Amino acid sequence: MFGPEQGHFALALACVLALVQFAVPLWGANRRDARLVGLAPYLAVSQLLALGYSFLCLVMCAVSDDFSVQNVAANSAVSKPLLYKITGVWGNHEGSVLLWTLILAVCGGAVSLFGRNLPDILRGRVLAILGGVSAGFQMFCLLTSDPFERVFPAPMDGQGMNPLLQDPGLAFHPPILYTGYVGFAVPFAFAVAALIEGRVDAAWGRWVRPWAVAAWCFLTCGIALGSWWSYYVLGWGGYWFWDPVENASLIPWLTGTALVHSAIVVEKREGLKIWTVLLAIATFSFSLSGTFLVRSGILNSVHAFANDPARGVFILALLAIVIGGSLALFAWRAPSLTSTGLFSPVSREGSLVLNNILLCSICAVVVTGTMYPPFMQLLAGRTISVGKPFFDAATIPLTLPLLLAMGIGTALPWKRAQLARTFSHLYAAAGIAAIGLALCFWKLSGILPIACGALAIWVIAASVSDVLRRVGIGHTSAQGVWERMKNLPRSSWGAALAHIGAGITILGLCGMSQAEHAIVEVHIGETRSLAGDDWTLLDVHDYIGPNYKAMQADIAIRHNGKLVTILHPEKRDFTTQSQTTTEVAIHTNFITDLYGVVGDRHGTGKDTTYVLRLHRNPLAPWMWLGGLVMAIGGAFSLSDRRMRIGAPKRAAARNMARA
Amino acid sequence: MSVTRRGILTAVPIIGAGVLGVGFWRMLSDMRSGAFDPRAIKNPNVGKPIPTFAMPGLPGLGDGFTDAELKAQHRPVLVNFFASWCIPCVAEMPGLRAISRNMPIWGIAYEDKPENASAFIQRDGSPYARVASDRHGRVAIDWGVTGVPESFLVAPGGRIIWHGSAALDPQIYEAEIRPRLAGL
Numbered sequence: 001m002f003g004p005e006q007g008h009f010a011l012a013l014a015c016v017l018a019l020v021q022f023a024v025p026l027w028g029a030n031r032r033d034a035r036l037v038g039l040a041p042y043l044a045v046s047q048l049l050a051l052g053y054s055f056l057c058l059v060m061c062a063v064s065d066d067f068s069v070q071n072v073a074a075n076s077a078v079s080k081p082l083l084y085k086i087t088g089v090w091g092n093h094e095g096s097v098l099l100w101t102l103i104l105a106v107c108g109g110a111v112s113l114f115g116r117n118l119p120d121i122l123r124g125r126v127l128a129i130l131g132g133v134s135a136g137f138q139m140f141c142l143l144t145s146d147p148f149e150r151v152f153p154a155p156m157d158g159q160g161m162n163p164l165l166q167d168p169g170l171a172f173h174p175p176i177l178y179t180g181y182v183g184f185a186v187p188f189a190f191a192v193a194a195l196i197e198g199r200v201d202a203a204w205g206r207w208v209r210p211w212a213v214a215a216w217c218f219l220t221c222g223i224a225l226g227s228w229w230s231y232y233v234l235g236w237g238g239y240w241f242w243d244p245v246e247n248a249s250l251i252p253w254l255t256g257t258a259l260v261h262s263a264i265v266v267e268k269r270e271g272l273k274i275w276t277v278l279l280a281i282a283t284f285s286f287s288l289s290g291t292f293l294v295r296s297g298i299l300n301s302v303h304a305f306a307n308d309p310a311r312g313v314f315i316l317a318l319l320a321i322v323i324g325g326s327l328a329l330f331a332w333r334a335p336s337l338t339s340t341g342l343f344s345p346v347s348r349e350g351s352l353v354l355n356n357i358l359l360c361s362i363c364a365v366v367v368t369g370t371m372y373p374p375f376m377q378l379l380a381g382r383t384i385s386v387g388k389p390f391f392d393a394a395t396i397p398l399t400l401p402l403l404l405a406m407g408i409g410t411a412l413p414w415k416r417a418q419l420a421r422t423f424s425h426l427y428a429a430a431g432i433a434a435i436g437l438a439l440c441f442w443k444l445s446g447i448l449p450i451a452c453g454a455l456a457i458w459v460i461a462a463s464v465s466d467v468l469r470r471v472g473i474g475h476t477s478a479q480g481v482w483e484r485m486k487n488l489p490r491s492s493w494g495a496a497l498a499h500i501g502a503g504i505t506i507l508g509l510c511g512m513s514q515a516e517h518a519i520v521e522v523h524i525g526e527t528r529s530l531a532g533d534d535w536t537l538l539d540v541h542d543y544i545g546p547n548y549k550a551m552q553a554d555i556a557i558r559h560n561g562k563l564v565t566i567l568h569p570e571k572r573d574f575t576t577q578s579q580t581t582t583e584v585a586i587h588t589n590f591i592t593d594l595y596g597v598v599g600d601r602h603g604t605g606k607d608t609t610y611v612l613r614l615h616r617n618p619l620a621p622w623m624w625l626g627g628l629v630m631a632i633g634g635a636f637s638l639s640d641r642r643m644r645i646g647a648p649k650r651a652a653a654r655n656m657a658r659a
Numbered sequence: 660m661s662v663t664r665r666g667i668l669t670a671v672p673i674i675g676a677g678v679l680g681v682g683f684w685r686m687l688s689d690m691r692s693g694a695f696d697p698r699a700i701k702n703p704n705v706g707k708p709i710p711t712f713a714m715p716g717l718p719g720l721g722d723g724f725t726d727a728e729l730k731a732q733h734r735p736v737l738v739n740f741f742a743s744w745c746i747p748c749v750a751e752m753p754g755l756r757a758i759s760r761n762m763p764i765w766g767i768a769y770e771d772k773p774e775n776a777s778a779f780i781q782r783d784g785s786p787y788a789r790v791a792s793d794r795h796g797r798v799a800i801d802w803g804v805t806g807v808p809e810s811f812l813v814a815p816g817g818r819i820i821w822h823g824s825a826a827l828d829p830q831i832y833e834a835e836i837r838p839r840l841a842g843l
Contacts, residue, residue: 274665278672285676298686312687320680327673334669371679378686378695 004069007057008148011098014050014105015138017043021108021131025124029196037124041112044127047134048109055089055102058147062089068154071095071147077160079547087171088161093295094147096174100291101137103175103182104130111186111211118207125193126186133185136318144311163548163574163581169229173222177249180219181287184256186211187263188284191277192326195333200273205266208280210638212263216256217634223249224627235582235597237517237615239623242391244299247370248290254363255283258356260634265349268414272349274334275356281330285323292319298374344416351409358402365394396448403455403506406499407433407462411469429465433458440510449513456506463499467492494637498630505626511619521602521609531616533594534558538566540598540610548572550583553598553610557587567596569612590625593617702803702811702822709738709817710801714791717768717777723791724765730817735843737764737836738811739787739827740799742771743779745807747826754828755786761832762840763788769807770796812836814843 021043028036058071062085067073075092076085090099108130115123141147164170190208194200226249231239240246259279265272293299296312343349369386376384411425436457440450468474470492471484516531527536538554555567567585574581587594599611689695704710709726716723729736739755741748755764766787768776773792780787793799802811805824812821821839823831 274668278668282672289679293683296683296687297690298683310691312690313684316680316683316687323676324673324680327676331669331673335663335665374686375682378682378689 002057002060004057004061004066004148004150007054007061008146010050010054010057011138011142011148014047014054014101015135015142017047017050018105018131018135018138021047022128022135025128025131026196029121029124029128032121034120037120040124040127040131044105044108044112044131047131048105051102051105051138055098058095058098059086059089061148062086065158066154067156067158068150068152069147070149070151073151073155073158075158075161077158080158080161081166083168083171084161084166088165090174091161091165091170094141094145094149096178097137097141097145098147099175100178100182101134101141103178104134104137104185107183107186108134111189115207122190122193122197122207125196126189129189129192130185133189133322136322140311140314140318144314163572163579164233167229167233169225169233173225173229176218176225177222180215180217180222181249181252181291183211183215183218184252184280184284184287186215187259187280188326191280192329194277195326195329198333198336200266200277200337202267202270205263205268205270205276208276209260209263209267212256212259212280212283213634213638216253216260217631217638219249219253219256220627220631220634223253224624224631227627228624231620232584232586233581235584235613237515237595237597237613237617239512239620242369242386242388244370245290245294247366248286248293251363251366251370252283252286252290254359254366255279255286258359258363259283261352261355261359265352269343269349271343272353272356273337277334277337278330279356281323281326285319285326288319288322292316299370346412346417346419348409348412348414348417351405351412354405355402355409358398358405362395362398362402365398366391369394392448396452399506400451400455403452403459403503406459406502407455410463410466410495410499425469426462426465429458429461432461436461444510444514446513449510452506453510456503456510458503459506460500460503463496463503467496490640491637494633494635494640496633497636498633501626501629501631501633503626504622504629508619508622508624508626511622512617515615515617515620517613517615519599519611519613521611523607523609528612528614530614532559533564533616535596535612535614537610537612540601545572548574551598551601553596553612555585555596555598555612555614557594565594567594569596569598571598588621590621591619593620595620702809702819702824704803704811704819705822707819709811709813709819710798712798712801714767714793714798715773717773717780717790717792719777719781720785720787720790724789726817729765729813732763732813733815735762735815735820735840736788736813737762737827738767738813739764740767740769740793740802740804740807740809741776741780742769742807743775744771748808749779751808751826751828752780752783752786754826754832756784757829758827758832758836759786759788761837766790767798768792768794769799769804770794812839 021040024043025037025040028034028039061069062072062076063082065072065076065078067076071092071094075088080088089095108127111123111126111130115126118126187208190204190211194204226246227239230236230241259276262272262276262279266276292312292315296315298312343353369390372386373384376382407429408422408426411422433454437450437454440453440457444450444453467488470488471481473481476484518528518530520528522528522537524537524539527534529535534557536556536558538556540551540553542549542551544550550570550572552568552570555569557564557567565587567587569585570583572581572583582597582599585596593615595615595617597613599613602609602611686695709729711726713725714723729738737758741751758764764787766780766789768790770793773794776790776792780790808826810823810827811819814820820843821835823835825831
């Protein structure tokens with residue numbers, strides 16, 4: 001019922017359905033044939049069902065330990081816990097490509113279900129584009145990375161999974177991140193459909209924005225989760241390494257953030273149309289290219305997928321069709337799109353343009369830094385690496401004005417603003433930011449962290465004061481405030497929350513710039529001090545785990561003689577994979593993380609010493625907390641949009657009922 | 660056709676994507692032929708004369724050597740940086756012994772206690788014609804060594820012809836080193 005052959009067949013069936021989903025509605029839309037266009041949602045849902053079945057088959061193969069399937073034999077083992085048998089399905093190349101296409105099909109299904117109020121032709125074209133991309137990746141899956149490939153003779157047990165990946169954080173990181181990546185396929189399809197149609201208007205902006213916001217929320221969560229995982233699993237004490245694979249997720253996030261903002265301008269002012277269409281294409285193109293670069297082995301990254309240049313050629317051809325095709329269409333059709341809005345530089349839309357310029361500049365910096373090493377090697381034959389010093393020096397100066405503008409932007413009205421009036425709303429926030437600046441001077445060192453910290457406080461204060469002003473605090477009675485709070489659009493709450501989240505993340509980054517660490521070699525009972533805390537190694541003991549041997553240390557941390565906590569970091573030896581992992585111990589009070597790692601044991605008997613790494617990471621949890629708040633803000637604004645989008649149709653129906 | 664801002668905005672993305680695409684395609688095709696390896700460690704000293712140095716020997720293995728002695732050789736020499744604490748170097752030893760039947764290998768012990776290095780290479784028979792000790796890794800810096808094991812093919816007269824940053828074995832010798840010996 002759920003065997004590998006059924007799964008393989010369902011995958012092939014889904015691919016055929018996707019091809020039909022691509023061809024029929026486009027042809028129908030061209031002929032203005034409503035019946036053909038109307039097939040699109042049914043095709044999208046059947047493709048989703050076929051692919052979902054196929055994915056379920058792969059999961060069942062993994063759960064039932066069917067080692068005749070190459071993919072299961074290479075990545076699973078009988079002794080692996082059930083959770084990781086399931087999540088391990090997408091922990092490898094083949095399975096992750098299948099998950100990728102499944103999420104794309106889910107997007108198509110979602111457009112079919114939630115897009116009922118879209119014009120039929122537009123919905124048909126959007127689904128056709130999604131079907132085309134789907135078909136390409138399902139072919140990639142079938143032809144070069146078949147997850148259902150059999151192996152003969154079937155081994156008795158699998159080779160197991162990298163113990164580093166056996167972690168709940170990483171198990172759910174790929175689906176969330178992929179949902180973010182793939183979710184941008186919907187705005188992309190909307191952009192291409194609009195180019196085919198030759199029309200972009202306010203309604204288009206209103207339709208495309210929820211999809212972009214949803215994808216953006218997932219991508220934000222995915223990046224935060226990945227960063228958190230590297231912080232607490234890898235045990236390096238770092239959270240972001242400017243590694244090419246991390247940059248590959250940051251680049252679409254930056255253009256996606258720009259897209260989420262520029263689509264507002266399309267919706268409210270019918271401006272920035274061409275630019276928004278380009279951002280929608282660019283964001284998905286960067287998502288695709290990120291996927292491609294990681295798997296082709298071109299970039300030298302710590303995130304190793306099994307690299308295969310042959311696969312790389314296939315994806316590159318696919319990219320050439322999808323990205324090249326959409327950009328060619330853009331170059332051909334975009335000049336005919338006309339803009340109606342007139343812009344004053346000092347206005348809400350003016351500040352959104354500034355936001356877009358700065359976000360895209362940061363994006364350009366990250367793209368340059370990521371692509372420079374391989375291109376330098378290709379053109380000049382020199383190996384170089386571009387790392388943290390470059391990215392810090394180039395992105396932070398662009399982030400400062402972005403933060404400054406974030407605080408002012410939401411306070412500006414549309415069309416034309418009076419600066420004096422706007423500033424009068426911002427006095428309180430500016431005052432709080434000034435106090436914040438003093439606080440930063442006291443707590444932080446280095447000009448850039450101080451500036452970033454003060455501006456982050458400014459963003460948070462300005463967002464809070466903006467909401468307070470809108471609900472009329474200080475002007476109306478408590479009853480009136482409550483009424484206004486209920487009537488304030490969810491999107492305003494969402495924007496404020498997302499901006500506050502960004503401020504929290506920036507504060508976390510500033511705090512982490514002041515992190516202190518020490519690598520010490522101590523005997524049992526010895527004490528070392530780090531940044532005012534005394535760390536004592538109390539004891540070290542060995543124990544045997546289910547599939548590993550572990551060495552556990554007890555480290556007591558005292559502050560002014562008072563016990564704060566006892567950390568139990570571990571070092572585990574996984575014998576079957578002959579791999580060692582470190583289990584970091586973290587004590588957090590949400591202001592400071594105390595982070596301990598136990599390393600090697602040296603010597604014997606009384607001379608035994610242990611290498612410990614001790615970290616004091618101020619505000620570390622804020623980085624991920626801020627990401628979560630940003631995503632919640634996005635979700636808030638999404639809940640508003642959905643109601644609004646349904647509104648015209650519902651209102652029309654009500655009017656008809658009345659008549 | 661006149662150049663408009665709109666025209667530039669629409670043309671630049673496709674040109675940029677095209678340039679990137681061609682670049683990626685070149686990288687992929689070079690990767691398949693072996694000409695492009697993103698993980699390769701390039702040594703800037705290849706094609707240049709060896710740096711100046713003078714190193715002591717290891718206990719029980721004779722005197723060390725200097726750049727002048729290396730330059731004075733009439734045959735190509737394979738210079739191999741190793742350390743007793745380096746696992747790939749242990750794995751490399753049988754391969755080096757096989758290669759040493761075809762050409763002289765001079766060893767340099769990198770950041771290693773002389774007695775440890777000496778015991779390590781004498782355990783199963785030394786592949787090295789001569790051995791020197793780079794106790795603090797100063798010489799390795801001049802050679803541009805990024806880790807051990809690394810090997811250099813030095814032509815008579817002291818020019819570096821080839822550099823390898825992996826553990827050597829007879830296959831690498833046949834594929835990379837022997838063809839280069841023919842021209843010397």
